[in-house]
Amino acid sequence: MTSHPGNRAPSLAVHQLAFAYPDGHQALFGVDLTIAPGERVALLGPNGAGKTTLVLHLNGILTAGHGTVSVAGLPVTKDNMLEIRRRVGIVFQDPDDQLFMPTVREDVAFGPANLGLRGDELAERVRHALDQVGMLALIDRPPHHLSFGQRRRVAVATVLAMQPEILVLDEPSSNLDPASRRELADILRDLELTTLMVTHDLPYALELCARSVILDEGVIVANGPTHDLLCDQELMRSHRLELPFGFDPKSLAVPGR
Amino acid sequence: MSGGHSDRLYVPGASAVHRLPPQCKLVAVLTFVLIVVATPRDQFWAFGLYAVVLASVAAVARVPAPVILRRMVVELPFLVFALLLPFVSHGERVQFFGLTVSEAGLLGAWNVLAKGTLGVVASILLAATTEPRTLLLGLERLHLPALMVQIMSFMFRYADVIGGEMHRMRIARESRGFQARDVRQLRVVAQSAGALFIRSYERGERVHLAMLSRGYAGSMPVIVDVRAGRGQWLTAAALPMPALAIAVTAWSLT
């Protein structure tokens, strides 16, 4: 790793974040989460735990009822919104939601164009981002002609093109066949970008993230090395996190980073 | 406007017509159609010449005649309407292929048929030489309200997604034994349509979140700039200019 956590503000600092939806349903109760530059962290938790709600706070789509979020030292406030949205690259769960432009090129260009890039500089950003996910050959295709795995990779490129401080992925492995799932893992590993990965896919978390946090009913209930958490059967069971049949983390060596 | 369907209208190529900026072609076709419509209907020769002009454009663009003919089926309803006119119209009767028909109706039928056909063929040529996406860029360039162009490009992008959702819902219905036999089943179909609407609405909300997350602040950034030079406008004028000359002559002869 090239970055030195001690020298910089954390890539992401969430402090005592609480939030209730307008209908009164409280989804988060004082969440604390810190991610150092270069770290890849998995956010685990059962359905309805509040994971997506937390993610939507990271770039100010939802604003905290209580508590603070800051990204590389910059607090999430109304005045900083454009810069915050550049710094936090969210890849949503359904690539059909993320890819709304008529061609892959225009879709990847959408973010950086909103930041004011034009001409050659914009074209270069787009090509580089698509190259990072191995999708450069599909640059002129309409998104609806791509396979699901390809669309997910292009969705990752749309936020890479904004050169984010932190990449946030909501269920990145969902609906992928095993080959696409592995290809995406290789891409994410090679990016060497600060990453927060929301997932139910525990082997995927173990493979990609040295550290995990578990969110349940709006509170962080565990935070530690992914391998240790997955081996704690009692903890996993009590938060409705189940390992796939035949998968035994104890039998695996702790993956190095 | 389904994605797959509109893609099929486009005949890939690299001809001079294909390469023209979309806004030039849009203006050329629109002007041509207006001129045709304004031509007096009893100057039959003028319409023959218009057809020659269109045929030349088709030849330059290398759009094969069978392709154009096949797409002209959209015109069928007009054709039927035109065929009926001479029989239902009032006025003086004339003999036509052994039938007694209304003279005004006959001229009216010819008017609808000739002008309609020329307009349809001009539009087919436009669609065959311009990708749907580029067509939208052309509309944007012509200062059509940005919101309208955005809505059309979302239609282009999501037609397949929503079509797919509709298809899956139909399969789910039929897998549970539903058959749309008569109007009594309409209620179920209407409910599905409602569910489809809600799903589409929710998707719209999620797409909006994704747009905000990438810095969207209410207006689409110009990403592909389709600027047209003077030379290109002049090239595009090769369609309406001869038509204008024909129309002026036709008017001076009446």
Ligand SMILES: Nc1ncnc2c1ncn2[C@@H]1O[C@H](COP(=O)(O)OP(=O)(O)O)[C@@H](O)[C@H]1O
């Ligand atoms: N727009 C909303 N209005 C009201 N409640 C919501 C809304 N979105 C989510 N919730 C509720 O908030 C809780 C957390 O949801 P969410 O963050 O989507 O969970 P997760 O992503 O972990 O599955 C759930 O109980 C959910 O029903």
Ligand SMILES: [Mg+2]
């Ligand atoms: Mg969720």
